[in-house]
Amino acid sequence: MFLFHQVSATDGDRGSFGTITYTLGLSSGGTLPFTITKETGQLCTSTVLDRDEGLDKFELTVTATDGGGLSSVSRVRVTVVDINDNRPTFYPVLYMVSLSTHSAPGTSVVKVTANDPDAGENGRVTYRTLPEGGSNLFTLNKDTGVISLSRSLHGKTNTVISMVISAEDGGGLTAPVNARVNVSVVAGSMASPVFEQGQYFFTVSEDVLRGTAVGVVRAGTKSGGNTCAIIKHSLCDVIIAHLTLGH
DSSP states (O other): OOOEEEEEOOOOOOOGGGGGGEEEEETTTTTOOOOEEETTTEEEESSSSOTTOSEEEEEEEEEEEEESSEEEEEEEEEOOOEEEEEEEEEEEEEEEEEEEEEEOTTTTTEEEEEOOOOOOOGGOOOEEEGGGGTTTHHHEEETTTTEEOOOOOOTTTEEEEEEEEEEETTTTTTTTOOEEEEEESSSSOOOOESSSSSOOOOOOTTTOOTTTOOOOOEEEEEOTTTTTEEEEEESSEEEEEEEEEEE
16 A cells, blocks of 8 residues: 555534545546545555556546535546566567578668567667677667668578577666577578568467367468479467478
8 A cells, every 4th residue: 555645625614514534436437446544635555556457547536525514526637657667578589581692781681579568768679689699791770670681691692690689678678588580591582471461360269179270371472583482381489481492
């Protein structure tokens, strides 16, 4: 229980008629996470407030009633101030990308994303490449999470370049799990597979039988010449599309 405010009313009457008691109500209805001491008007919290899981503003009504039944109403607005109680979280934590050796410096490769539900500066996320998981072939935009090619990939065909990215919010909290980016360098103008949608949402009943289809994800690619692209999908923490080329 935390005392955060005290309301006060006066009454010019004497004796019991001048005795004031206070009662508390909520303008919008619903659960009231506050209490008031009826003799003093002290407002206290009655439960732990979490801005991330509940309301961030409350409109309270305090009624002051004297011993003769006369009353007056005052309104109190309570704003729940955000604290930095959440760490940024990557989703997904693994990014797999294919990039052609013909790609020009400046090409956007992939965007890593970490979310932080805190408000304001506490929820602002910045990114950096860890020294043990970096590459001078790429640059990372610390504000957007976009990784871009900074140098030519000539001579890097059939290699996989890995990077490890960390995320930090404005309050100094870092992601508990870093993101890993694996860039597969392929020859020529082979294109990476692209999902038809950025996100897929499926609804499943809790009593669904094992093996029941819950939805379909689709990815496609365009390759030059007569090369055909066969796309394989695998399911991990995230759905990742792998490109296998055949003739």
